[in-house]
Structures are given as C-alpha cells and as structure tokens.
Amino acid sequence: xxxxxxxxxxxxVSFNLAADLEAALKxxxxxxxxxxxxxxxxxVRTAEPKHGDFQANGTLGFAKARKLNPRAVAEQxxxxxxxxxxxxxxxxxxxxxxINFTLxxxxxxxxxxxxxxxxxxxxGAAAAHAGQTWVVDYSSPNTAxxxxxxxxxxxxxxxxxxxxxxxxxARVIRDNHLGDWGTQFGKLIYGYKRxxxxxxxxxxxxxxxxRLYKLGHNATPDGSPELEEARRELVALQNGDAENVALWKxxxxxxxxxxxxxxxxxxxxxxxxxxxxxxxxxxxxxxxxLKETTPPIAEISEGALVVFHPEHPRFKxxxxxxxxxxxxxxxxxTDLATALYRAEHFKADGIVVVTDFRQGDHxxxxxxxxxxxxxxxxxxxxxxHHVTFGAVTGEDGKALKTRSGDVIRLxxxxxxxxxRAFAIxxxxxxxxxxxERREIARSVGxxxxxxxxxxxxxxxxxxxxxxxxxxxxxNTAPYLLYAVARIHSIFRKxxxxxxxxxxxxxxTAPETPTEIMLARRLTKFPDALRLAGETLRPHFLCLYLxxxxxxxxxxxxxxxxxxxxxxxxxxxxxxxxxxxxxxxTGLHLLGLRTLTRM
RNA sequence: GCGAGCGUAGCACAAUGGAUAGUGUAGUGGCCUCCGAAGCCAUCGAUCCGGGUUCGACUCCCGGCGCUCGCACCA
Numbered sequence: 060x061x062x063x064x065x066x067x068x069x070x071x072v073s074f075n076l077a078a079d080l081e082a083a084l085k086x087x088x089x090x091x092x093x094x095x096x097x098x099x100x101x102x103v104r105t106a107e108p109k110h111g112d113f114q115a116n117g118t119l120g121f122a123k124a125r126k127l128n129p130r131a132v133a134e135q136x137x138x139x140x141x142x143x144x145x146x147x148x149x150x151x152x153x154x155x156x157x158i159n160f161t162l163x164x165x166x167x168x169x170x171x172x173x174x175x176x177x178x179x180x181x182x183g184a185a186a187a188h189a190g191q192t193w194v195v196d197y198s199s200p201n202t203a204x205x206x207x208x209x210x211x212x213x214x215x216x217x218x219x220x221x222x223x224x225x226x227x228x229a230r231v232i233r234d235n236h237l238g239d240w241g242t243q244f245g246k247l248i249y250g251y252k253r254x255x256x257x258x259x260x261x262x263x264x265x266x267x268x269x270r271l272y273k274l275g276h277n278a279t280p281d282g283s284p285e286l287e288e289a290r291r292e293l294v295a296l297q298n299g300d301a302e303n304v305a306l307w308k309x310x311x312x313x314x315x316x317x318x319x320x321x322x323x324x325x326x327x328x329x330x331x332x333x334x335x336x337x338x339x340x341x342x343x344x345x346x347x348x349l350k351e352t353t354p355p356i357a358e359i360s361e362g363a364l365v366v367f368h369p370e371h372p373r374f375k376x377x378x379x380x381x382x383x384x385x386x387x388x389x390x391x392x393t394d395l396a397t398a399l400y401r402a403e404h405f406k407a408d409g410i411v412v413v414t415d416f417r418q419g420d421h422x423x424x425x426x427x428x429x430x431x432x433x434x435x436x437x438x439x440x441x442x443x444h445h446v447t448f449g450a451v452t453g454e455d456g457k458a459l460k461t462r463s464g465d466v467i468r469l470x471x472x473x474x475x476x477x478x479r480a481f482a483i484x485x486x487x488x489x490x491x492x493x494x495e496r497r498e499i500a501r502s503v504g505x506x507x508x509x510x511x512x513x514x515x516x517x518x519x520x521x522x523x524x525x526x527x528x529x530x531x532x533x534n535t536a537p538y539l540l541y542a543v544a545r546i547h548s549i550f551r552k553x554x555x556x557x558x559x560x561x562x563x564x565x566x567t568a569p570e571t572p573t574e575i576m577l578a579r580r581l582t583k584f585p586d587a588l589r590l591a592g593e594t595l596r597p598h599f600l601c602l603y604l605x606x607x608x609x610x611x612x613x614x615x616x617x618x619x620x621x622x623x624x625x626x627x628x629x630x631x632x633x634x635x636x637x638x639x640x641x642x643x644t645g646l647h648l649l650g651l652r653t654l655t656r657m
Numbered sequence: 658g659c660g661a662g663c664g665u666a667g668c669a670c671a672a673u674g675g676a677u678a679g680u681g682u683a684g685u686g687g688c689c690u691c692c693g694a695a696g697c698c699a700u701c702g703a704u705c706c707g708g709g710u711u712c713g714a715c716u717c718c719c720g721g722c723g724c725u726c727g728c729a730c731c732a
Contacts (some may be wrong), residue, residue: 104673116675123712154676155712201732238732335732363730373660373728383730390732416662420727423661449663449725456725487695503695515670519663520725527669531695533681534670541695549692590673602671605680616688616697657695 072173074183075585077103077113080160083144084115084136091139093132094125105586111149111159112579118156129156164568167578171637175560177644184588185228188409194232194401195221197413198327201238202314202334203247203268206321206469208523209415209458212448215512217413218327218650219597220446224411226648227592232405233327235318236397236412237334239311243272245293247310248303249285250275252292264313297339311336321469324505326650333400341396342388349381349395349428352435356428357381366428379424391425398429402441409442411595416447416518417458446595449520456522467523473505476529480504483531484657491656499657504529506536506651513649514601534605539646540654542608542615546639547655549620550632557636565629573614577634580610584641597649604645611638 073079084101093099102117118136122129133152140150147166151159162170174180197217200206218233225231250271259267279286296303315332322328346364349357357366362384368374381391401407412422422445433440450458481500488496511528521527531537550557569578587603590596620631643653 102675104675107676107679110676114675119675119712129712157676241732243731361729365729377660377728378730380730385730387730389730393732415726417726418732419661421732447662452725458726483695488693517663517670521669530669530682535681535695537695538681541693545693545696552692586673594673596673598671599673602680609680612696613698615692619692621692657693 072169074174074180075589076162076170076582077105077586080113080115080144083140084117084158087136087139091135093135105583106159108576108579110153110157111151111161112582113160115158115160118158122156132156133158162579162582164570164575164578167575167582168566168568170582171578171633172563172566175563175637175640176558177640180584180640180644181226183585184226184592187227187589187592188224188229191229191408192232192406193224193229193409193411194234194405194407195224195411195413196234196236196397197221197411198318198322198329199236199238199414200318201243203243203265203272203310204314205265205269205466206318207466208451208469208472209466210469211472211508212415212451212512213413214322214325214327215509215650216446216448216597217411218325219513219600219648220411220413220595222648222650223588223592223595223597223600224409227588229409232331232407233329234401235329235332235334237311237315237332237336239307239314239334240336240339240393242293244296244307244310245289245291246275246279247272248275248292248296248306249279249289251306253278260313265317268310268313307336321473324473324501325509326652333397335390335393338393338396338400339388341400342382342392345392345395345399346382348436349432352432356431356435366424368424368427371427374424374427377420377424379428381428390421394421394425395428395432398425398443399438402433402438407441409444411444411446413446413448415450417450419445419447444595447518449518451523452520453523456520458520472528473508475525476504476508477501478504479529480507480531480537488657495656499654502652502654503531503537503540503657506540506646507531509650510536510539510601513597514605516596516598536646536651537657539604539608539642540651540657542611543639543642543646543653544655544657545615546611546635546642549635550639551655553621553632555632557639562629563633563636565626566633567626567630569630569634571618573610573617574631574634577607577610577614577638580607581634581637581641584645587645600645600648604642604649607638607641607645611642 081101081103084103085099088096088099099121100117101115103113103115106112106114118133119129122132130152133156137150137152137158147163149161149163153159174183195217198210198214200210221231221233247268254271254274256267275289279289292303296307349355349366357364360378363380364382365378365380367378379391380389381395383389398410401410426443426445429443430440452458477500480503481496484496484499484503507529511530514534547557555562569575583603587600591600614634618631620628620635622628646653
C-alpha cells in the first residue's frame, strides 16, 4: 500500500500523504547515515495551514536526546529525500527544527485527479481494517419502554462508528443488545395480566406497556405478597411457562416495531437483535469455565460468584458479580456470554460497546475478566473497546431518568427537529413544492440532531436544551448540507452531472488563494478518516467536514465557477466536484442524508 | 471513604506532547445590478489554582478546589 510518493513520472499517487512522508523520512534517516537511524520516528502530522500541509516533529526529540542540532538533522534528512518527493512539496525547516511540507499546485491537482469517486476513496481507506470483523453493540434500549433523549447518543454515535469501520475496510456486524430480560418483567407481567387494555395496546403499545409496568411496580412494594406473585411470574417465564413466554414474545415484538420507527428515521438497520434473553441458556458455560481454570478466575463470596482482579488497585477489592447468590444471572453474566458468542460465532476481531460513561467500571471489569478467561482457555482475544459518552442531563444537572416523569421522548425530539427545519425551509424557499419541503425538513432536522451529538468529543455531561440540540446556525448539519446543495446548484446551472469527468481533462492546477486552500483541505480527508477510525471518535470527521465546508464557502464567495474561460471553469468545477464527493461521502459516514436542494 | 470522568472567552465547543490556543453563537462594523445571504469578510474576548517532567504542556505526573458519576446481588 505505502510505497514511495510519486506525483510525476511513475504516476502513482498515494491516498494517505502523511503516511508516505512518514515512510520517506524514515528511509531518509538511514540514507543520510544518521546514527541510530532505526530509532528515528518522523512524527508526521497534518499542520496548521499557515505552516504547510504536513509537518514532521520527530527531529526535535531525536536530536535533543543525542545532543545534536535539530536544524542540522533536519537539513540532512531533507537533503536525503528522493527527488520526486522534493519536486512535489515546498520543503522548509522552521523554528527549532520542524520540517514543513507544502504541496505544490501540480501535486494537488494530481491527487484530486486520482481520487475521483467514492469507490476510489474507499479503496484508499480500506487498508486500516481490511479482512477484520467488528461487532458493534449500540442503542440497546430496554423493551417495553419508550426511547428517550438519553438513548439518542448511543444510537447516533454507534451508527457513525459502524459506517466508519465499514468504510475503512471492516466487515461490520450491527448488534442491538436489547434489555429484554430481567426482574422488571415479573412486575410488567403482573400488571399486564390485571389491567391490560387491548384498545390502548392497539393504539400505542409501548405507551400502554409503560403504564402497566408502573401499575405493576406500584402494586408490588418491597416485602409484599404482591411482589412475591410478581416474582413467581418471572420464574414462570424463565421456566418456559407457555402463557408468560407468549406474552413476553409479544412485548418484544411490539417494542421492536416501535424502535424500528425511530431507527428508520436515523438511518439505522441492525443485523441482529441479540438481547439479554438470547444469552439466558449460555451463562452456565461461563460459570463453569470461570471456575475450572487453574487458578480459578471466579470464586464464591457471600454466596455469589465473583471475580476479583488482584493486580488492579480497585478491583482487587471491588468484586465483579458474575452470578447472584440466589443463582440467577445478571448483567455481568449475560455480557460475558455475549463476549464469548461474538468471539466464537462472529469470529470478531474487534468488539465495540457504545454506552454512557457511568458503565465504565462494569466494562473495565468485564474486559479484564474476558481477557483472563479467553487466555486461560486459549480462545483468541478480540480488541475490546468501551466507547463512552457523557450523560444528557436535565436542568438540575442530574442525569435524565426514565422514571422522572418528564422525559423527552426521542420521537417528540425528532418531530420537533423536523418541524423547526420545516419552518425555516418554508421561509427561505417558499417556491419549492410542499412534498420536497417536507423531505428537506426531514433531512435537515434529523441531521441537525445527529450532528449535534457527533460533533463533540467531550465525555462530560451536557444539559439538554431544545435550542442547543436543534440549532440550525453555525457549526451544524444545515451548514454542511447547504454547502452540498449549493454545489449541486452550480452543476445544475452548468448543465452537467457532478460525476461527469469528461470536462475535467481541461482542468489546470489551482491558482487563487481560495482554490489552493480548498484543494489542500481536500487532501486531508484520509487523515480525518484515519483519526476518527483509530480513536473511534467521529467528531474528528465532523471537524474536518466543517472546515472543508468553510473553505468551500470562502472559495465560492471569492471565485466564480461558471466563467467563460473554459480552462478556468474546468479547474473550478473539478474543485466543486471533489468537494461535493468528500462532503457527501463524509456526511453519509456520519449517518446523515444529503440533499441536492434545500 | 475509595475511585473514575470533566473543568478552555458571556454561552456552547475544538486542539492525535508542537510553532502566535482554533471555531460557533451572542456583540460591533462591512458585503446581495455578481453561480443560493441557511452565506462571506473584519473585529472583540479564554486554558480552575499550585508545583513537577520536557527543547516544548490545554494535553503527561503530583497536590488542591469545583461539578457529575460509580463502588455486592439493578441494567
């Protein structure tokens, strides 16, 4: 994949230019005969535009550690770089010893010509996870309950991660790990059998199930005979009682149907819905295997089966409760069984679980346990990642809770987003047909909600506010979608398709400051993909796309595209086409739908 | 009590140990006989406190302060 960079002559243009520079500088260190050249890491990074396209920082540390002059080392390295590379970049040594690389216009043009389609971008990016299988566990709501704003982040972030992994070469398995088993079903069945209203179920099943759960919960206080009855319902369910199993299945079905309506709006389609119930008969093997290793990984403590991690400062005393004292399974039991299933059945190379940060301890203990267990049994250990995010909180700064009574439902949030977007479309573009305005409002409104969640990295909590989540100005989805729509508009006016490459042959290298700025930004897409994919943090891609849209807007404002001069026009149309390609590809990776008009 | 995450302009965020800490929004001042003003240009304004490591610290380490959360049978 890597290989030497060649914009001229050999006609090979690499996708990830930073990676090529890294390799070239490493080779140059050997070529230049530097002492301990093998220990030299160039540390090539994308640079601030004012400094160039890429910068190598590695000479500073390398030189200092060996009491050499960093600038002199940098000079030697640059002199040892291949001629082809030196003809593609302006190379300067700056400050204490940074090596700055700025792509020359001809090299920019060569890169833009080479990566002209989504398939070509994908082929370039696919090396990162080629041949790997990744299971992504996200959304994972509890059945019989409404999805509320607290469920949004896992769904949106999880889907973006799936798409990023798939684009960078992985086979991705989307698994919705439903909370469809456990003590709450005893109370729900108790309530259902007494107070279920068939008409209400037909109208809005989840609404009715929530009402029945609350009734069941209130009717079964701690220590009451009613609670004992609810427990018997649960035991009956777990022992395969026909009536309760049928009821449970119905609850799962209507819940899933309701969830799917939300998923459809967010562009999410799961491959599997293997909830906790699926692992009910798979926990015995977990208990057995954790006990039969030498030394045993799990032990009995206070009647429960627990795992301690003596090497860990906290988990040497804080137990991981794997089986309850009454013999019942819990969250840890099913999660252990889940990890094994994913490793064995899906042959996962990587497992990603997307939940809020409050479950951090649980997953840290889970992963520690899985690694020991798999190692002891000689199972292959997949990469294990807990992707965390901060909780969405209410005005009081406390986490939003389902029982608080004033939850904001996901459906209502999405409806509100679409309504707000519709009001703006109607105002800005009253001439569009009603149906198209509705369609635009759907993409803009839902996209704004998705983007608001994806654009920030912070795992700190944020206070829920309609205005913040539904903002349509500034660094938001509408800004990016607007740039896309304007580019489509130009191609409509020009009477050619953005993918029509025929006219591109005339295009020359970028010349004006805004053309060059835009072209340089386009070549950074590989690095944004790499960064977002490696760290499982989609906000790096958001940041890149926002900057790209900004550069495009400046270009669009400064340089007219549809001019008489055929060469100039071709040059600018090429930039428009590649910007469109990159923005659309990137936005689709985030799970957004793009528009040709808005 | 033990532990984890977070603390950056009025507000909301960014910065993969690098150069003069970037953006949005709010404020101020400009730009539509010119491919879409949901836009562009300019300007104002910030790293919680104290040490340390480093050529270089918002970032890493130590000690405080503040907020949120987790710590035995919920998920």
